[in-house]
Amino acid sequence: MARHHVTSADLAIHGDHLDSTGVSTVKSIAMGVALVGTVASLYLLFFAPEMIRGCFAYSWLFAFYYFLSLSIGGCFWTLLHNVTNAGWGTSVRRTFENLGSTYPWIYLFALPLLCPEVQQYLYEWMNIQRAATGRVEEFLQSHSSLLYHKYGFLNLPFWYGRVIFWGLALSLVIIGLRKLSVAQDTDPHPGTARLFQARFHSTYTLILFALTVTFTGFDFLLGLDYKWFSTMWGVYLFGGSALNAMAVIILTCAWLQSRGHLKHVTSDEHFHIMGKLLLAFTIFWAYIAFSQYFLIWYAGITEETSYFLIRNTGHWNTAMIVLVFGHFAVPFVFLLQAWLKRNPRSLSILAGYTLCMHVFDHYLITIPERGISLGNIKPDVFGGIQVSIPGAFWGDILAFVTIGAAFLFFLLRALGQHSLYPNRDPRILESANLSN
Amino acid sequence: MTPDRKRIYGYLAEFESAAALYQAAARVRDAGFKHWDCYSAYPIHGLDGAMGIKRSILPRLVFVGGLTGFVTAFVLSYATQVVIYPTVVQAKPANLFTIPAFFPIMFELTVLFAGLTVLFGLLALIRLPRLNHPLFESRQFQRVTDDGFFIAIEALDPSFDTQETHTLLAEIGGANIELVEEEDDDG
Numbered sequence: 001m002a003r004h005h006v007t008s009a010d011l012a013i014h015g016d017h018l019d020s021t022g023v024s025t026v027k028s029i030a031m032g033v034a035l036v037g038t039v040a041s042l043y044l045l046f047f048a049p050e051m052i053r054g055c056f057a058y059s060w061l062f063a064f065y066y067f068l069s070l071s072i073g074g075c076f077w078t079l080l081h082n083v084t085n086a087g088w089g090t091s092v093r094r095t096f097e098n099l100g101s102t103y104p105w106i107y108l109f110a111l112p113l114l115c116p117e118v119q120q121y122l123y124e125w126m127n128i129q130r131a132a133t134g135r136v137e138e139f140l141q142s143h144s145s146l147l148y149h150k151y152g153f154l155n156l157p158f159w160y161g162r163v164i165f166w167g168l169a170l171s172l173v174i175i176g177l178r179k180l181s182v183a184q185d186t187d188p189h190p191g192t193a194r195l196f197q198a199r200f201h202s203t204y205t206l207i208l209f210a211l212t213v214t215f216t217g218f219d220f221l222l223g224l225d226y227k228w229f230s231t232m233w234g235v236y237l238f239g240g241s242a243l244n245a246m247a248v249i250i251l252t253c254a255w256l257q258s259r260g261h262l263k264h265v266t267s268d269e270h271f272h273i274m275g276k277l278l279l280a281f282t283i284f285w286a287y288i289a290f291s292q293y294f295l296i297w298y299a300g301i302t303e304e305t306s307y308f309l310i311r312n313t314g315h316w317n318t319a320m321i322v323l324v325f326g327h328f329a330v331p332f333v334f335l336l337q338a339w340l341k342r343n344p345r346s347l348s349i350l351a352g353y354t355l356c357m358h359v360f361d362h363y364l365i366t367i368p369e370r371g372i373s374l375g376n377i378k379p380d381v382f383g384g385i386q387v388s389i390p391g392a393f394w395g396d397i398l399a400f401v402t403i404g405a406a407f408l409f410f411l412l413r414a415l416g417q418h419s420l421y422p423n424r425d426p427r428i429l430e431s432a433n434l435s436n
Numbered sequence: 437m438t439p440d441r442k443r444i445y446g447y448l449a450e451f452e453s454a455a456a457l458y459q460a461a462a463r464v465r466d467a468g469f470k471h472w473d474c475y476s477a478y479p480i481h482g483l484d485g486a487m488g489i490k491r492s493i494l495p496r497l498v499f500v501g502g503l504t505g506f507v508t509a510f511v512l513s514y515a516t517q518v519v520i521y522p523t524v525v526q527a528k529p530a531n532l533f534t535i536p537a538f539f540p541i542m543f544e545l546t547v548l549f550a551g552l553t554v555l556f557g558l559l560a561l562i563r564l565p566r567l568n569h570p571l572f573e574s575r576q577f578q579r580v581t582d583d584g585f586f587i588a589i590e591a592l593d594p595s596f597d598t599q600e601t602h603t604l605l606a607e608i609g610g611a612n613i614e615l616v617e618e619e620d621d622d623g
Contacts, residue, residue: 290536290539293536294536294539294540297536298526298537300526300527336495336499338491338495435481435482435485
């Protein structure tokens, strides 16, 4: 059991840089797929027949928010690590930061969602407000009482302002924190100053993070059905986001370790802790998901139940039941076991499984709305309200692969930019000799 | 009862620091002792590894405890709310699909039973509460709650030998090695 005590002699003085053999090929393939996919997607979003444009808008939103949730989670773990003054994860912190640093890039994939041509299929409330004659507020007062009362939040200028702000603000936060962390790597006289700075700046920006994860969820996803209310929405998305960002971090660290990186600084102990966090957030997600369902189910208010009615109609019902067991019960029982969390290989399998369930989760958040909304917005084109639109899932796959390839590219790019662990961080030895 | 009769409990040796205790523990473990323990005022990371202690069975007990609570709660609420006295609230069904209403109870009882298993399982496994411990006979052992780090090897252990064990403890850096004797109440 007694491990070799890691000393500064074991650390890579000039940093542990990603060995690019093989990686550059994967990176170029990912970039190629992302570029071709983006061009194809832009065609499908703007120039294809209306039937396809409408369906693909949902595919794009689903894929975009899925990968955004992973990036946001990367920012979360970075901020949390800094603000809690944590020592355990210093050797894997750079992976948090690298994952978080994909946020600005992934956010760029929201650009099509800012165009009215795409929005008309997604956000009914925008259509109503755009169709307004005269003063929008007065128009709404006579046409849609609910939208009139929500006008303070749901209005176009504020929506655009918010969406741009969320993109810029969290990007600046994660870029700044990553810069601060990377600057330490080459400092000939590394001290504790940057550690304290990172800790200080992570406090108020954590609030910014909370607002971002909550309100990107409101602006992009909750807005799909403006009649719906849920106070649990933001925290529900946060639960999935933190959980799956941790899954990506585990996979990345296990992959790096299998390639001979993170030597001496990352051990089974780190995987054990990350596995515990995976377990904790599996429980947290289930807790929040159930609470949301429970409150709505119990109260039985028409405006609120619509969300679950849609998702419990037809084959979506089976999917929702599978989600309960697949996203919670199964990983919960597996993750309870300590040996499984200490083994990078078995933990990676569970992390991969969790990510698949997250796809399922986000598919169920966005896609069931498609048949309803499109049939409601343009019945003549989309053939009335229906449970799902046949054949539309090909678009979902295309959008997912496109943004997924881009995500992979930006993650690999970030990993290759700097040392894979903060080799001159004052806490690196504490983290390397971790025992829990 | 003859108050003068004593029984050897084992050797007690003091170590100067947590690090020394850690190193010494690994040596005692390698010497093949089973009935021995380390004493310190605070938990030392990795000491269970250095002592060669196997994983406790407590987690398994807790899992069973939690499962018992889970099943109890389900049976209790299902039997009362569905079978014996079906309660219709806001047109909600009184059948298996009422289960969301039972979840809080199932959750609470799972936690409660698991928690109680932790407490009582732990007490049973470490044999607490007890009124006395033979090591309290030792005067120097009082410092264990302050700044003392000790290893005690019990005479009960098959590898225990009055000479050799003393030598071993001295070798691995033990100071103030003391043969602790307890009063034999059975006599």
